[in-house]
Amino acid sequence: MKPLDPRLLGYAAAARTFLVIGAVLGVVQTACVIAVAWSASRSVVAVVDGRGAPALTEALVGLAIAVIARSLVSWALEAVAARTAAVVKSQLRRRVVRAVTDRGHEWLARRNSARLATLIGPGLDALDDYFAKYLPQLILTALSTPLIVAVMGANDWLSALIVVLTLPLIPVFMVLIGWTTRTAQARQWDRLAGLASSFLDAVNGLSTLKVFGRERRQVARIGRLTDDYRTQTMSVLRVSFLSGFALELAASLSVALVAVSIGIRLVDGSLGLPVALFVLLLAPEAYLPLRQVGANFHAASDGVAAATEVVELLDDADRETTTASGAADPARASAPLAAVGPTDALVVSEVSVHRGGAPSSPTTSFVAPVGSLIAIVGPSGAGKTSLLAALRGAVPSEGEARWQDADRAPAPHEIAWSGQTPGLVSGTVADNIALGDEIDPEAVLAALAAAGGQGMDPAVELGAGGAGLSGGQAQRVALARAVYRLRRRGGRLLLVDEPSSALDPVTETTMIDGLVDIARSGVAVMVVTHRAAVRDAADTVVTLSALDRSALS
Secondary structure (H helix, E strand, C coil), X not given: CCCCCHHHHHHCHHHHHHHHHHHHHHHHHHXXXXXXXXXXXXXXXXXXXXXXXXXXXXXXXXXXXXXHHHHHHHHHHXXXXXXXXXXXXXXXXXXXXXHHXXXXXXXXXXXXXXXXXXXXXXXXXXXXXXXXXXXXXXXXXXXXXXXHHHHHHHHCHHHHHHHHHHCCHHXXXXXXXXXXXXXXXXXXXXXXXXXXXXXXXXXXXXXXXXXXXXXXXXXXXXXXXXXXHHHHHHHHHHHHHHHHXXXXXXXXXXXXXXXXXHHHHHHHCCCCHHHHHHHHHXXXXXXXXXXXXXXXXHHHHHHHHHHHHHHHHHXXXXXXXXXXXXXXXXXXXXXXXXXXXXXCEEEEEEEEEEECCEECCCCEEEEEECCCEEEEECCCCCCHHXXXXXXXXXXXXXXXXXXXXXXXXXXXXXXXXXXXXXXXXXXXXXXXXXXXXXXXXXXXXXXXXXXXXXXXXXXXXXXXXXXXXXXXXXXXHHHHHHHHHHHXXXXXXXXXXXXXXXXXXXXXXXXXXXXXXXXXXXXXXXXXXXXXXXXXXXXXXXXXXXXXXXXXX
């Protein structure tokens, strides 16, 4: 990633705002630095020349004001940087999560989920140092250093010339050290991602490892990976300390050259004491931002690496979206959402799912009127679950599904989904039903009732994976979650996959009645099922046949 990648500015609007505010504060801070140097030199000259208490008091008051102003501006710049880091991390995380959600399981399956979790978790957290330390110094280098050199040149052209000639030494050292740091940092990031992936694999396969008595080998393996990561981290720190020493040495020698030149001219009388002190105090400030950029580069390198990967991931997602959308009609794409018409229906035309470039489900066409219950039936492997995944945009597919009256595809907020796996988390039943949305107790109870879970207590605490519920109860909570989302967002398409596979006949009947009531409220309800009771209650039955694999070959 470049010191300031334009792509980051495109994906995080807060970064653009920070550049503007940082530039303004940088100019003000530079003015304060110049004022501090001027007031300090005036104070010393007033004492040396014996100008009396009034002159000294005036100079000291000016120095105090300049120091306070500089401190306040520095604090403001750090506060804005910290706030920007938090907002940018939130914006990037939101974009990554949206990319994962919009492109579905197929897109996610091509990526390392553990690496992705590490990236949007601790990886993006490292952007704190990038915005709090590195980027402010980068702004000051671009603004403060030229202004200070210009002021020095207006007072002593020779000192300014020495600074101009020696300043490039610091970037040269930075580039040489940066090559080494980039390699070490890339290795460190790979070690961290590998450690996360190995830990996830071990957790996922823990039961199998335990059965075959191989769990201790995984402990030793993760221990080795942890040691590798620790060793690589120490390598990065070693490079960081050495680079800091090299940059400080280069800057100190450069300031020493300016000091020697000023001292010689003070002795021979060609340079006055006020100008000499003023220029000498400004010389270290000319090098300071560039030195800080080099020193803070290592602190921000983790964030830079993570931001680079996030930006590339979002670029890939955008390219896939552009390719998939093709030559879409811009007028249709920007059309406002239409209201539900009295005869509105979802028209499914020639929809088939493709995996690996080949069809994996038969081509299907049917009409699902709003207000009706549609049962999707067929033998195992016929593509019933894949059809629902295609309708909600989770897998690559051909054909289209459009609202009849609005002539557009269903918007994401119009769709609610309940799959075969409940996917419950630790927390209360109400937490699982709302799933991040605001919890409305009455709406939670209504959703449970619609899903056949009238007797369930929303306040019951669940363990990891919904521990504490039976299979049938977990199915009802998952369905209630879909109903809750549907009603909270005003949706009109409910997709349900095998909602009654673990229910007894009585509870199944109650659930079916709830699905019918949901449909009659103005929703197209599609249910994948093998149960005769659901099929008999449906207004429309869509039967899928198994795909003829021999015809494809």
